[in-house]
Amino acid sequence: MEKNIVHKIYPVTGMSCASCAMSVQSMAASVPGVQQANVNYATHALDIYFNQQKTDQEQIRKAIQNVGYDLILDEDNAFGQQEEQQEKELAKLKKQTLGAVLLTVPVVLLDMVFMHWKPANLLMLVLTSVVLFVFGKRFFVNAWKQAQHLNANMDTLVAISTGVAYLFSLFNTVYPAFWLSRGIVPHVYFEAAAVVISFILVGKLLEERAKSGTSASVKKLMGLQVRTVRVIRNGIETETDIAEVREGEMIRIKPGERVPVDGEIAEGNTFINEAMMTGEPMAVARKTGDTVFAGTVNQKGSFVLKATKVGNNTLLSRMIKAVQNAQGSKAKVQKLADKIASVFVPAVMAIALISAVAWWVFGGEQAFSQGLLSFVTVLIVACPCALGLATPTAIMVGVGKGAEKGILIRDAETLERAYKVNAVLLDKTGTITEGKPKLTALNWNVSLTENEQKILSGILLAAELQSEHPLADAIVDFLRIKEASAQTVTDFKSVTGSGVSIVYQNQKYYVGKPDWVKEICALSPNETNHIPQTDASNTIIYFAKTGSLLAVLTVADEIRKEAAATVARLKQAGITVWMLTGDAAATANSIAAKTGIENVVSGISPSGKAELVKKLQQEGKVVAMAGDGINDAEALATADVSIAMGLGSDIAMDVARITLLSSNITLLPEVLKLSAQTIQTIRQNLFWAFIYNIIAIPVAAGILYPIWCIQLNPMFAGAAMALSSVSVVTNSLRLKWRN
Template structure:
C-alpha cells in the first residue's frame, strides 16, 4: 500500500480546478483544537473547503494548487500551534512517531508535576505557618506552572492571537493569575496588611490544577495511541516478495513489481501475494480473513485465490489478475481507513462548551474588576483585584475537567473487572444508546474451530479400528482431519502403521493395514469405490446435514464402519446473551460468509430470525451503514480480519478476545472471555457511566453557577460578605473531591 495521501482532481465550488488531499495533523489535544484547525484552513486564500477529524487526527483540504501551496497550508496551521505533515514518504509513520514522542514527553511532565505537587499540597494545607512556607511553595510551583505546564500558556497565546479561546485559555488564565497574585503577596505582603487584609497564596492550587489537567490529557493520549496499529497489521498481511515463472525459470521479485498476467508459484505455508486464478496444482487455503470461516478452502484449477490468504500444505501456480491497490486485501485496508476516518470526532462535552464558558468567565472577571473600581470606595483597587482573581480561581476548570475522565477511568476499571477491555471514552459514551447489535457467526456465536460432534460406530467399536481411523486422519492434509485427530487423541492407546497411504483430492484418503484397505472421506468416495450405504446410515447422514454438520464416512473395502459429524459448535452462552439483548428491545442480526443452510441452522438454534449468509467483508460494512442510515446506533461484534471493516464502521465495536489481533485493534472494546454474555454487561456499564458523567457535569456547573456570582461580590451590598480567595480555592478543591467521589460509586455498580 502506498502511504502517500490520495489526490483527487475536481472542480472547486468557485469553478476553478482544485485538488483534494488528506494530511495527518499534529498537536491536536481536544475537539476544540480540530475546530480551530478547520477554521484556519477554510479561511486560507485558495482553499475552497476543508474538514478535520479529531478521531483519526487527519485533515482533508480542497484547494487550488495555483493559488495556494501545501507550504502555505502548513504555515496557516502552524500559526495557531498545530502542524500538518506534508511531502513525507510515509506521513502516517511520521505522525505515529510524533505522537509517540508527544506521549512520552507528556508522561514525564505529568509524573514530575505530581511529584512537585505533593509537598505543595502538604505545606499549603497543613504547614502554611512554617518559616518560609510561601517562598518554598513559590520555588516548587514555578517549574510546574511555567515549565511543565508551559504548553497551556503557549497554546492560549496562539489561540488569542487569532481571537480564539479553548480550555487551555482558562487553565492558563486561572493558574497564571493565581501564581502571579500569590507571588505578589509573597514579595509585598505589606500592601494587604496596610489595608487590613491577610495576603493568602494559592501556589498549591495552581500546581494541582496543572497536574490534574496533564493527567487527563495523558489518559486521553494513551487511549488514542494504538489507532494506527490495525492498519499496520493489515499491511503486514501483504507478502513482501513473490516467486514468478517466466520461460520455465523461477525468479523472486518484489510484490510491487508484479504485473497482471504473470504466473506465480505458491509453496506450502506461504502468503498469496496478489489476486488471481489457479492454473496448475491444488491445495487448501486459509481464507478466514475474507470469509471469516475457520475451515480452509480447497483450491484447484480455475478457482480464484486472494492476496493475504495463507496456503496450507499443497503447492500450486496461479495467474495474477489483480495487483497493487486493486486486490481484495488492499480494498479492505482502504475501507478500514475510510471507515475510521468517517467517524464523528470525539466531542467531549467539556470541549464543546469551552468556546462559550471561557469567554463568559473572562468577561465576568473583567466586569467584576470594573464594577469594583467604579463603586468600591476607598479600597476599590484592592477589592477589584481580589474579587476578579477569586472569580478566575473559583471558575477554574478542575472539577469540569475531572467530570468526564474520572468517570471514564472508573468505568474502564469496572469493565476490566468484568472481562471487558475498553479502549476509549467514545465507546462508553455511545454504548447506552445502542439499539442494533450485529454479530459475526464464526468465532463469535460459534467457537470458530471445527470439532467432532458425533462419532457413530456401525459395529461394536474396537480399539484397533479407532487406531486405524486415527492413523488415516493423522496423515491427511484435509483441514477437517485435525478435528477427528483431536477427538480421538485421548482414546487411542496404541498407534498403527499404514501401508500405501494415498490422498484423493476432493474426496478423502485411503490406506492399507494388515492387507485390508480402509478409507475415509465423503459420499462421492464411497460411490466411486462401490461401497454400499445402508438406509439407517443414509438417514442419519441426511439428518446431520440438515443440522448444518459436515458428514465424513469411515469404511473398509465392503461397508461403512463409522459415521462422523463435524461442526463449528455454538458457544454455551450465545443463546442466553442474544435473548437478553432482545428482551431489552435491541435488534440482533447475524452476518456470515458461510452458506445459507449452515447460517439458518445456527440462527434457529440461538433464536435469531434476521441473518445474512455468504457476505463479503465489504457487505458487512455496507450492512452496518444501512442500519446507521435508518437512524440506528449500531454495535458490531466480530473476531476476524474479515470483520475489521464493519468494526471500524460501527458506532460501537467489540472484538472477541480469542479473535485476530487486527479485529481487536480496530474494535474499541474487547471481550476477554469471548463470552457474548459480556455484551449486555458492556452496554449496561455504558449507561451507568454516562449517568455518572452527567451528574458530575451537573454539579460542576451548579457549583460555577452559584460560586462565580458570590466570588464577584454579589452578596456584598446585602450582607457585606466577600468571598476570600482562599475559600474559593478550598471550594474548588471540594468540588473536585465531590466529582471524584461520585465517579467512584461506579465501582460498586451491579451490571
C-alpha cells in the same frame, strides 16, 4: 463528484483537544478547491476531498501550519510517522506529568503545614513557577493559539485561572505591604495553580494513552503483506521484492506461506486458509484455475500462482484503505467540557471584569483593592479542576470496572456512546460459535463389534494423519482422546475437494464427502438408514469400504452455550440483533434458529458487512458490531461501537475499541449497561462541577456585599474549588459499587 476531485487521508500533528480539530477542519475547508474536510480527533486524521486542479496538498498543509498544526504528507509511511510522533509525545507527557506531580506535593505541604515558615512563600514561588512554565507550558501555548483565532477551550481555562492565581500570589509574595497597609492579609494561591496543572496533566496522559496506537490496526493489516516473493522468470525461480512483481508473472507459493498478490492457480492443488476474508476457520480446497487472494495462507500444498492484481489493486490493499477510510470518517470527537468551556471562559472573564469595574466605581475607600480581590476570587473559584475531572474520573472508574469483568475498553468516546446502541451485529464464527471445528460425533455401523471398531479407529487415524485437509486435525484430536492407535496402512491417496483413500491388509478404505464416498464405494440406500439425523450447521464425513458404510463422522463449529441467552437479553432491551456470516444460507439459518436471531445475512463479504453497518446508520440506528476476525475489521471500524472477541485475531482487537477478553458474549449487554451508568455519573459530576461556580461566582463578585457585607475570600474560593473536585471524585468512585 467532479472529475478532478481526489480523496486523501492525512495524519495531523500538534492537536491537543477537540477545539484544535475544529480549527484544523475549518482552515482546511477554507482552502480554495476543497470540497469537503473532516478531522477525526480520535485518530488525529484529516479526511479531505479536493480539486487537484485548483489546489494541492502543499497549499492545504500551509493553511494548517498557519494555525500551529501540521500534516504528514508521506503517503508511503504517513501513519507510521504519526505513530512515532505519538510515542514521542506520550513519553514527553509522562515526564511532564511526573515532574509536575513531584513538585506539587511539596507546594501543597508548604501551604497546609508550613504556611507560617518565612521562606515558604519564596520556595512555593520557585516550585510553582517550574510546574506552570516548564511542565505546564503546553496549556499557555495552546491558550495563546486559541486566543489568536478568538477561540477558547479547556487550555484557556487552565491558563487563565492558574496564571491569575500565580500572578496574584507572586505580587503578594514580592509586595505584601500593599495589602497589609489596607488591612487585608496577603494570601498566596501557589498550591491551587500547581494542583490544577498536575491534575489536568494526569488527565491528558490518560487520554493520550487511550489514543496511542490508533494506527495499530492498519499496521497489522499491512503486516499481512508479503515483502519478498519467488518469481519464475525464464524457468528460473528468483527471489525479488514484492514491488517489482508485475501482472501476468508466475510466483511459487510453498506450504505455510502467505499469498503475496491476487491471482489464479496456474499449477498445483492446495488448501487455502481464507479466514481474513470469510472469517471461517476451515481452509478451502483450491485447484488449478481457482482465484486466491493476497494475505490468505497456503496451508499444505505447493502451487504456482499467476499474478492478476498487484500493488494497491489487491483485495488486501483495498481492505487496508477501507479501514483507514472508515476510521477517518467517524464523527469528530467533541468533548463536553470543551463545548462548555467555549461559553464558560468568556462568561467568567466578563463576570470578573464587571465585578472589578463595579467595585472601582461604587466601592468607596477600598474600591481598587476590593475590586482586584473580587476579580481574582472570581477567576479562582471558576478554576476548571472539577470540570477537567468530571469526565476522566468517571471514565477511569467505568473502564476499571469493565476490566474487572473482562471488558477491555480502549477509549472514552466508545464508552460514552455504547448506551445509545439499538442494533447489534454479530459475526457468526468465533462470536456466536466457538470458531474451531470439532468432531462432535463418531457413529459406527451397528453391526460392528467393539474390537472391529477399535481396529477401524486405528485405520481412520492413520488416514487422517496423512491427510492435508484442515478437518483431519479435528478427527485426529478426537481419536487420540479415545486412545486410538494408528494402524500400518499403504497406498495413501488424496482426491482434492473429495476425500482420501488408504489400503489396509489388501482392503481399500475411503474417508470423505458423503456423495463421493457413496459413489466410489457403491453404497446402497439401506447402508445409510442407521445414520442419525443432523442439522445443516454440521459437516458430515463418511468412512467406508466397497459396499459397506463403516461410520459417519459429524464435525461442527459449536454454538457458544451463552449465545441464546445473550440474544434474548439484547432483544428484551429493545435491541435489534443481526447475524452475519460468509457461510452458506442453510448453515446460517440453522444457527440463527437455535439462538433466536431473526435477522440473518449469509454469504456476506467483509465490505458487505461494512455496507450493512452504513445502511443501518443511515436508517438512524446506533450500531454495535461484534466480531473476531480480520474479515470483520472494516465493519468494526465503521460501526458506532466496535467489539472484538479476545480469543480472535489481533487485527480485530486493534480495530475494535472494546475487547471481551474471555470471548464470553454474555458481556455484551454488560457493556451497554456500564455505558449507561457511566454517562449518568458524568452528568452528575458536571452538576457538582458547576453548582459551586453557580453559587460561588456571584458571591465572589460581591453580589451579597450590599446586603450582608459578605464577600468571598480567595482562600474560601480555593476551598470551594477543592470541595467541588472532592465531590466529583467521590461520586465517580460510587460507580464501582453499582450493580
